[in-house]
Amino acid sequence: MASADISTALQQQVQQALQDGTRLDIRGGGSKTFLGRAAHGTPLNVGNHRGIVDYDPRELVVTARTGTPLAEVEATLAEAGQMLAFEPPHFGTTATLGGTIACSLSGPRRPYAGSARDFTLGCRLINGRGEMLRFGGQVMKNVAGYDLSRLMAGAYGTLGVMLDVSLKVLPKPASSITLVYECNAAAAIEKMSGLLAQPYPVDAACFHGELCHLRLSGSEKAVRHTRAQLGGEELASGMEFWRTLNEHELALFTAAPVLYRIMVKPATPPLPLAGKWLLDWGGAQRWLASNEPPEHIRAEVAKVGGHVTQFRGGNRNGEIFQPLSAPLLALQQRLKCSLDPQGIFNPGRMYAEI
């Protein structure tokens, strides 16, 4: 579909909603409707607001409208040998850039390269007063004003309608290989977290199916050299493995009615929770397909200082994200109110209270 700037139309719809007191359910391509709490409100379709607005590979920055398909952004970058280094999952063919940033979704490279939020440089948005505002910019370093563009990343559209975003991009590595090692979870955790203090060009590490997987990326020589140092078996279909992991196409992701995303410090030993596990992000992001009650899972994870998202399935009207402490929730409510005083954007999508 052709590129189109519908900023003004979107702004009018927001202003109308403010007048009518209606709430809005901001939608890109609809690929992330399964995430977060159930959506309520009149759909506000951002999916037609699309097109890459500025891209100069030498600047390492791309600016695109938020309805632009993620695949289109990635294809354009690939032509210049570049990539979104946070390796976002798509979760379907309709994924847009805006939805990806709003949910701050990052893939296997995240612990080594940074998250969607880390690569966000600026954005233009409509706030809950119906104003079009711009924060951040198209340059790597910018400390003028509070960092409201990174605040939009991971806010699930509850703070404003993003119109376009500028992201830092990076060159694609010249080569990558995947190594596998047979071991149990505890040994894999030790191996993966041990590598955090080693200067190897590791850019993905996970434990799945009694195998620890490491991805090495960099110049051909560097990869070959490190491969000799680290041993292990080379996985021929390495690239495809990381893709199916990132896109949740492995059986585990749909193995139980509920899939939990568990965040812990990477060196945390295996947790005593029944279900099927996959440890990604070098042990820092753990997926658990389980039938155990969510309260039990949250309690166990809290003991090691981690937090839990009920990622797929279960009751989508209950607590999906980790509950916040009372003072922190109060602060977040006040912050929400500062951007969206009438509470029209994606009400309850993150927490019932915001």
Place this chain on the structure above:
Amino acid sequence: MASVSAESSPNNLFNALRALLPPDSVLTESEDLHPFECDGLSVYRQLPLAVVLPETVEQVQAITRLCSELGVPLVARGAGTGLSGGALPLADGVLLSLARLNRILHIDAANAMATVQPGVRNLAISQAAAPYGLYYAPDPSSQIACSIGGNVAENSGGVHCLKYGLTVHNILQIKMVSIDGELLTIGAETLDAPGYDLLALMTGSEGLLGIIVEITVKLLPKPERAQVVLAAFDDVVKAGEAVGAVIAAGIIPAGLEMMDRLAISAAEDFAHAGYPRDAAAILLCELDGTNAEVSEHIRTVREILSAQGATEVRTAADEAERQLFWKGRKSAFPAVGRISPDYYCMDGTIPRRELPHVLRQISKWSEEYGLPVANVFHAGDGNLHPLILFDANKPGELARTEEFGQKILSLCVEVGGTITGEHGVGMEKLDTMCVQFESSELNQFHAVKHAFDPRGLLNPGKAVPTLHRCAEFGAMHVHHGKLSHPELERF
């Protein structure tokens, strides 16, 4: 706690503070206050009512509660190396120094993180992590002196942030005391945290949203090898173009810095780094990573620099020479300070492609104003530091310097950049904020501030100008003017 009314005299405030803190933690005599009258931007000076030096987080909480109760403004101060007047005291306020909260609490090598108090010096973290083969990446040139709390408050960068990011990319969690004395944990020890990303919001908030009392930083493994290439050019513009060429080759140097003739000779006099004095500009390009990768990249970078017309390309012979090359760069500001009675350091960031154009314009203005400019900056990320040399004792020269500076920053905004890349707005860039932002955007900033600090007691009057001030300044946003990308509505 002594109950004191808002109209109470300073003495009541002093007594209330003394009731909360050990005797040597409350300073009220003017000779004791003088060391705190300015930060690194010494053209602004002001004595506070009192300086407090708490030693515990509980004391910080008690101080904020008291100031909140009395309606007394509070300005946080780290090491006072800030370059925008952010830690400038207020005449009717208390200055809260975090210098005594200076302990490294925990190095967690297994998880590659460290938890420290805000007064810890930036470099001290890397020193403490070194036995584990780890280090803290952001390295401002002031790293031997500046505090990690100040780094978070400014979102400081350094010569290696092209590859390793700014402070915001290298911290996991902070503990913050709110203006009403509440201790909040923002972020988490995990790679992300539930709820809104308040960690991003707090980073660079210049002491306006809360007092940072603990920081958990990410540590990285020391690269197997780091190597630096020095390239000399007979023309500043050629050097600027070479920067883009290196990036276009798909290489992300760990650092890519540029210095012009004036900066080269000042740094050379000061540090004897072996820079070629006859060059119009030099680039320092650092490559790091595995041994094999560095060798490969050095070769490519040398080829590119030669092809771009470098008159000399030199790879540091050993680690000692590499350190020396960086010493020259990191001491460039004080070095320039020796060749001129005063200098004014600008901090705009521009898209890299605009480097040649902006550098040319600055040198034109430099001639017009009769004020020399030394350029020493983070070329890889387009972050300029033109140092305008002047003499504050000559009548009118400071005013002309500031006017020249404003012009440079406005130009940065015009070409799609920003008025500050890493030094912050503070007191200094309030007027240029009016150039970069529209009133609705400034209002949004004020609303965010209100969510954290409804009575405006934390570092009031800094970082975000009032709309009234912008109206008086009379130069609302220029970015609709000469845009390099008219298709972009607002960037």
